[in-house]
Amino acid sequence: MDELSLYVLDITMNSVRAGATEIAITLREDGEWLWFTVEDNGCGMTEEQLKKLTDPFFTTRKTRKVGLGIPFLTMLAEMTGGFVTVTSTHESVSPNHGTKTEAKFGKNHIDFIPLGDIVETVKTLIQGAPAVNFTFRHIFPNGTVELSCAAIRETLGDEIPLSEPDVLMWIGQYLREQYDELGHPVAQF
Amino acid sequence: MKSLAELQAIKNKMADRVSVRTSSGNTRIVVGMATCGIAAGARPVLNAFVEGISEAGLSNDVIVTQTGCIGICQYEPVVEVFEKDREKTTYVKMTAEKAKEVIEKHIKGGTPVTEYTIGATQL
Numbered sequence: 064m065d066e067l068s069l070y071v072l073d074i075t076m077n078s079v080r081a082g083a084t085e086i087a088i089t090l091r092e093d094g095e096w097l098w099f100t101v102e103d104n105g106c107g108m109t110e111e112q113l114k115k116l117t118d119p120f121f122t123t124r125k126t127r128k129v130g131l132g133i134p135f136l137t138m139l140a141e142m143t144g145g146f147v148t149v150t151s152t153h154e155s156v157s158p159n160h161g162t163k164t165e166a167k168f169g170k171n172h173i174d175f176i177p178l179g180d181i182v183e184t185v186k187t188l189i190q191g192a193p194a195v196n197f198t199f200r201h202i203f204p205n206g207t208v209e210l211s212c213a214a215i216r217e218t219l220g221d222e223i224p225l226s227e228p229d230v231l232m233w234i235g236q237y238l239r240e241q242y243d244e245l246g247h248p249v250a251q252f
Numbered sequence: 253m254k255s256l257a258e259l260q261a262i263k264n265k266m267a268d269r270v271s272v273r274t275s276s277g278n279t280r281i282v283v284g285m286a287t288c289g290i291a292a293g294a295r296p297v298l299n300a301f302v303e304g305i306s307e308a309g310l311s312n313d314v315i316v317t318q319t320g321c322i323g324i325c326q327y328e329p330v331v332e333v334f335e336k337d338r339e340k341t342t343y344v345k346m347t348a349e350k351a352k353e354v355i356e357k358h359i360k361g362g363t364p365v366t367e368y369t370i371g372a373t374q375l
Binding site: 073183222 | 291308
């Protein structure tokens with residue numbers, strides 16, 4: 064994968080598959096580092112699953128025998144002097160179950176790959192899971208780009224799914240305008 | 253600047269359209285969006301289908317959805333087209349450009365683009 068935004072998409076897909084109804088994606092960056100956090104209220108992982116998470120030959124899926132999402136992300140973060148941490152509470156342990164994945168990347172490292180089109184990633188996530196309440200925040204030193212699916216749904220009502228092309232187009236423009244206003248156009252990532 | 257109030261206009265415009273939509277007889281375009289698919293370029297393929305179907309005015313009859321790993325990672329991005337009374341068509345190694353062609357020839361024209369299907373690929 065040649066864009067960090069594709070890793071964001073891939074890792075957040077795990078939250079969707081874990082049955083989460085609330086998923087918060089946060090990107091935070093300064094001149095030196097980029098932090099990426101995704102937090103969900105999905106089914107969570109057992110301690111055993113958590114231990115095997117960085118093993119590429121571990122996956123819960125049945126269609127293939129490898130699971131490369133977290134190993135890829137870890138490799139990329141560590142190559143830039145950063146790290147990945149995953150904390151999780153399984154639904155059998157607590158009603159407050161869910162998973163939090165945090166990653167830190169060194170932006171000035173030669174192995175850092177560009178963020179890429181993060182807006183397309185957000186749109187893709189909403190298209191695939193329109194019932195999930197995604198919260199997206201991208202925090203810069205001079206301001207924050209934000210999107211709340213709950214707020215959109217409040218206006219649209221329940222009868223119009225967020226996956227409707229017109230709604231997705233609005234979401235894309237809404238985010239891109241915020242990036243432009245802060246002086247961080249998506250095309251420059 | 254876009255505002256949430258603009259969504260109200262979208263809501264009004266779409267209310268009638270959504271209510272007449274039926275699930276029977278629809279064509280489903282399913283894009284594999286697991287790690288393998290994403291790494292191979294599934295995101296622009298999915299978005300090309302979403303935007304292309306909308307631009308063609310086919311949103312009432314054609315649904316574009318995502319799925320996980322289909323199990324043939326080496327052929328990603330993989331797209332499956334399910335149609336009523338027809339066998340499933342599996343497109344492999346898709347791109348946004350190929351997606352536009354599939355919309356034009358298969359979804360609108362009714363003839364699958366055989367050269368992009370798994371059957372035409374050297375196994």
